[in-house]
Amino acid sequence: MAEPAAVPLTGVHASSAFGRGTDAQLASVLAGDPAFRPVDRFDTTARRVDAAATLPDAGDLADELAEAVDAACRAAGLDAGRRGGTALLLAVHGGAHVPALTTALAARSGLTGPARAYTTACVSASSAVADAAALIRRGDVDRAVVAAGYLVEPDQYALFDAGRALATDGAVRPFSAGRTGLLLGDGVAAVVLESRAVARDAVADLLGWGRAGDAFHPCQPEPGGRGLARAVTAALRRAGLTAEAIGYVNANATGTGHSDAAEAAALRTALGAAATHVPVSSTKALHGHALEASGLLELVVTVLALRHGKLPVNAGWLGPDPACPLDVVRDAPRPATTGYALSLNAAFGGANTALLVGTA
Template identity: 40%
Template sequence: MTKRRVVVTGLGMVSPVGNDVETSWNNIVNGQSGIGELTRLNQEEFPARAVAELKDFNIEDYMEKKDARKMDRFTQYAVVASEMAVKDSGLDISKNAERVGVWIGSGIGGMETFEKQFETFQKRGYKRVSPFFVPMMIPDMAAGQVSISLGAKGMNSCTVTACASGTNSIGDAFKVIQRGDADAMITGGTEAPISQMAMAGFVANTALTLNEDIAKASRPFDKNRDGFVMGEGAGILVLEELEHALARNATIYAEIVGYGSTGDAYHITAPAPGGEGGVRAMKQSLEDAGLDPSTVGYINAHGTSTPYNDKYETMAIKEVFGEHAYKLAVSSTKSMTGHLLGAAGGVEAIFTVLSLKDQVLPPTINLETPDPECDLDYVANQSRKSDLEVAMSNSLGFGGHNATIVFKTYKA
């Protein structure tokens, strides 16, 4: 059976570096960080002060207040980014609603709603808990609300694989179209984790950076990295079957050609030694794409700025690419966006697609002190032009989840 070709025709984003795709991408290319001091919560309660919050984002600029009140922040972000992506694609869903699906991942869902409603329950009893509590909290509600907002009646799903959720969702949606179960999918990841319990939990397991230099707190692959910076937002793509896109003269950003997904079977939070699971995910994605490793020119790395992740991801890239590992470019845009958990894969997929479109390699900023164990080309501190045809995006998650997607320049 011939695989149907799948292309990217629409992009939408709200992120710490911008409330639309153009602003976000311009800031990434120019090395502008979206990381700052924690403002949404009481700083005095947490030793970790660096976060990557959205700036000047008012949900009432995008939807009615009465509708927003029925959604957790993570769902609001997904709806806004999805509407942007569909508008960008020019896709008229009403013409083919049953063949347009939604697949949006979230790592932790409505954590903020859970906290607020539990406080209400403790103080005032069950009768005062909102009837919208459960549908606001559950991670699949981003996909559900996007479907309702846009009228997409096809396959509707949500992948929850921690920090791999966005990439897994895009890969899963890609396969839905490839096998013929949909003509278009609205897909990506969303997260709003800057809440009391999420901050407390990640501080407790020592995952967050305690660096007092806020501007340089996220420093992937740097010898002095000490943890990640929590971020929020959503990144959504419209994927479309090639002939469907061509029939309506859609703008094609890139083609998605490969997907790999594996499990470490090792530890609930630590990656497998040497990035063994990531090795298999990258190899799977290349095999799925029918591409030789030597064709890859750029990898948007998971690159969390944690000691183990950056070391093991580097080792995994060397294992997969051999000598070519030293010829390709690797960068972590988390140096500027922070780590958006389940939304990271969606946002980073967009950056990977735009790296192909604009033929530019986004930088890893704050890379000042080389780590002998991280010795690849991480596009340190400044973006640069490059001739790219194939680019890859990696995501890894608690639970041992590894996901890789491969994009290439579209050619007829």
């Protein structure tokens, strides 16, 4: 029997510079105060920029991931007996250590089903979520845990700094005039997805997802946002929803000039007339860009905001940019008017994803 379109999310957990746990994330994103501060985890004296959003007492990534998986499983009511046969889909930065990290995390967490690793840059986690939902809908597994983690470290920091992608004024300003770039941030998250047959209670429903590539440039987005527009359109189609049903977009917007403008163009293409009044913000302006983990951290934040009925602000706003004519959430959180939201991500190489969630 075919799985219904909606795939329940039954447990979620996240850690960032705002602290550990869903309560800390929700309270902080609704407060609207960015977590960026000078970096004390490694030496930045040779760098142009000295700012990131880091968790002061962050441990080893393997330990942080294990804690996140366990917390999400407990939130879903999964004791040791119910974790057997559960798939693990892990999104982390690539390297020779990844296979061993994935295997060890599965064993440590008691997840004995299939295990996969995703190292596809900033769409790693969102791609893993889409694949987990597809596995469940196809009937391949009844339950999957998606985990993702990135802790700010010197190598990626140096690369983004050398590429002049980091914000020189210490603030991330998505879609705003005067934006100067992104800032990195810690992010570790885990979510449990289950089939309707085994789910006991849902935090939210994953209703649709879409993926598309534009292959325009190794680093720069296609100016018209055509790849991201196709991903959004696919997510809407899979969910059986129109653009008018969407009540919030947690945008990929990193605070970089070309990328934000291309995303605004994508939203205008995919949402049509609705793009002028669908509330949009990018929570990267608050917790930073968690690279491979960004898609999962932002999905959790989006779900929490929907459930609470308030939409996070787009921090760092200085004024409108004519290239980004969107309904940006400014000044204070805005009441949610519908129970549907999109969480968008894009990566180097022209990869784009859209996840569409609804309140359960």
